[in-house]
Structure formats: structure tokens, C-alpha cells
Amino acid sequence: MGFSMSELKKKTENSSSDTTEDEESGEQKTGVHCCDKKDKGDSGVGMGVLFFIASFAICFLSGWLLFPSLLYSKKEQPFNFNHALHVAETGGCESCHAFRDDGTFAGVPKNSACIECHESQLGETEDEAIFMTEYVEKGIEVPWHIYSKQPDCVFFSHAAHVTGAKMDCVTCHGHIGESTTMKPYQENRITGYSRDIWGENIWGVKKNSWDRMKMDDCAECHQEETGSKGACFQCHK
């Protein structure tokens, strides 16, 4: 933002110094009589510059601020799930995010993993009340929106990364396991994919390994870790 504002300022400065030069030379030739004319010409250029800046700013800001909010629709999760509270209660991630006996990853836990504690209402929070009345009592699984969900054509294996390569959850997911609240899920209106694939930053800037998870991000790490980006069929069904 700061960079482009100073650019804009420079542009204004340049164009106003241009006008003063024209003004001076014009005055030398025609003398004092054409004051009216000079004023008109001046305000014309001034208006042009103003108009240019205004439209530039509008386009720029609408691109920057409006486009992401138009491109993504926000969806609230069914209710808030407090990871920090539950990790303290259970002592780790495995009780909910386990690997099955065949080595495959169980993913998000079903209600059966919750009912051992939430047989009946434990506390007084609104979130727990929604969970109990809308899902546990009705026997319906919670329809969580999965932030990290990849397109159906992508094959991903937690076993290869967590069991095999001994990678930490944080590397790819960030600090979800320590969070107390869930951010809204954002769905790309064109592709239907989660925003977390492209990332929050619309320029695609990445500061942390978990900021986005596009094809290039998978391949970049595979290149570093294994010396090869891998064949298409490795990640595509």
C-alpha cells in the first residue's frame, strides 16, 4: 500500500511541475491577457490528473479488496470446536486423528469419538448445546468444512508423510491443534475449492510452509526432500 501511494504521489508531483513549465512559457509569449484561458487550461489538466488518480485508485482498491471477497463465499462451521481445550483433555492428537490398523489416516473424528465424554451435556456453552441437540441426539455426523480439502483428482497420503517421513502436522496445517476458535471456511465460487489451497495472500506470497498448498507447494517440498518433483500419477488419480 505504502509503495503504491508514494508512486501515486510522484505521479502527481511530476504532472504538476509539467503544468507550471507550460504555464510559464505560455505567459512569456502571450502576456497577462489570457488569464482566463490559462485558468481553464490549468483546471483541465488538473481534472485530468485527478480523474486518472481517482480511477486508478478505484480500480486498484477494487482489485485488491473487492476481488477476494467476490471470489470467495464465507461459510460458518456448524459450531465452534475448541482444539486447545480438547487436546488438554485427551493429552494428544491421536485419540481423534488416529491411523487405522491398515495404516490409512482416519481424518476427522466421527461422533463416536466424542460420545465417551459427551454422553450428556458437560458444560453450559452454546456450542456444546448445538453439538448435543443437533448432532449427537439426532445421530447425525457433523458436516465440517475441511480447510485443507484438495480437489478430487488429487491423491494425498498422511501415512507417507506422518508415519513414513515423520513430518509434523504443523508443517502443512499450521497451528490448528492449538487453536480455540475456528475461522470461517472460504469457498472459491469458480472452482468450489477451499481458499487454503491458494492461501490468504492474493499475491500468492508465502511466509510459512502451511500458508498454501497448491501443486507447486507439494512439488517444491518433494524436490527438496527427495530430489524429484515426482510424476503426475504420484499425486493424481
Ligand code: HEC
Ligand atoms: C477431541 C478430538 C480432537 C483432538 C484431540 C484433536 N482434534 Fe483435530 N479435529 C477434531 C475435529 C472435530 C476436527 C474437525 C473440525 C475442525 O476442523 O476443527 C478436527 C480437525 C483438525 C484438522 C483439519 C483442519 C482442516 O479442516 O483442514 C487438523 C489439521 C487438526 N484437527 C489437527 C489436530 C492436531 C495437530 C491435534 C493435536 C495437537 C488435534 N487436531 C487434536 C478433533 C480433534
Ligand code: HEC
Ligand atoms: C476426553 C473427553 C472429551 C472428548 C473425547 C470430547 N470432548 Fe468435547 N468437551 C470436553 C470437556 C471437558 C469440555 C468442556 C465442557 C465445559 O465445561 O464447558 C468439552 C467441550 C466441548 C464443546 C464446547 C466448548 C467449546 O469451547 O467449544 C464442544 C462443542 C465439544 N466439546 C465438542 C466435542 C466434539 C465434536 C468431540 C468429538 C470430536 C468432543 N467434544 C470430544 C471433553 C471431551
Ligand code: HEC
Ligand atoms: C505433508 C503435509 C501434511 C502433513 C504433514 C499433515 N497433513 Fe493433514 N492434510 C494434508 C492435506 C494435503 C490434506 C487434504 C487431503 C485431501 O483432501 O485429500 C489434509 C487433510 C487433513 C484432515 C482432514 C481429513 C479429511 O477427512 O478430510 C485432517 C483431520 C488432518 N489432515 C489432520 C492432520 C494431522 C492431525 C496431522 C499430523 C499428525 C497432519 N494432518 C499432517 C496435508 C498434511
Ligand code: HEC
Ligand atoms: C513439506 C514437505 C512436503 C509437502 C508440503 C508435501 N509432501 Fe508429499 N512427501 C514428502 C516426503 C518427505 C515424502 C516421502 C518421500 C519418500 O518416501 O521417498 C512424500 C511422499 C508423498 C507421496 C507418496 C509417494 C510414494 O511414492 O510413496 C505422495 C503421493 C505425496 N507425497 C503427495 C503429496 C501431495 C499431493 C502434496 C500436496 C498436497 C504433498 N505431498 C505435500 C514431503 C512433502
Ligand code: HEC
Ligand atoms: C507433488 C504432487 C503433484 C504432482 C507430481 C503433480 N500434481 Fe497436479 N496437482 C497437485 C495438487 C495438490 C493439485 C490441486 C491444487 C492446485 O490446483 O494447485 C493439482 C492440480 C492439478 C491440475 C488442476 C486440476 C483442478 O481440478 O484444478 C492439473 C490439470 C494438474 N494438477 C496436472 C498435473 C500434471 C499434468 C502433472 C505432471 C506433469 C501433475 N499435475 C503433477 C499435485 C501434484
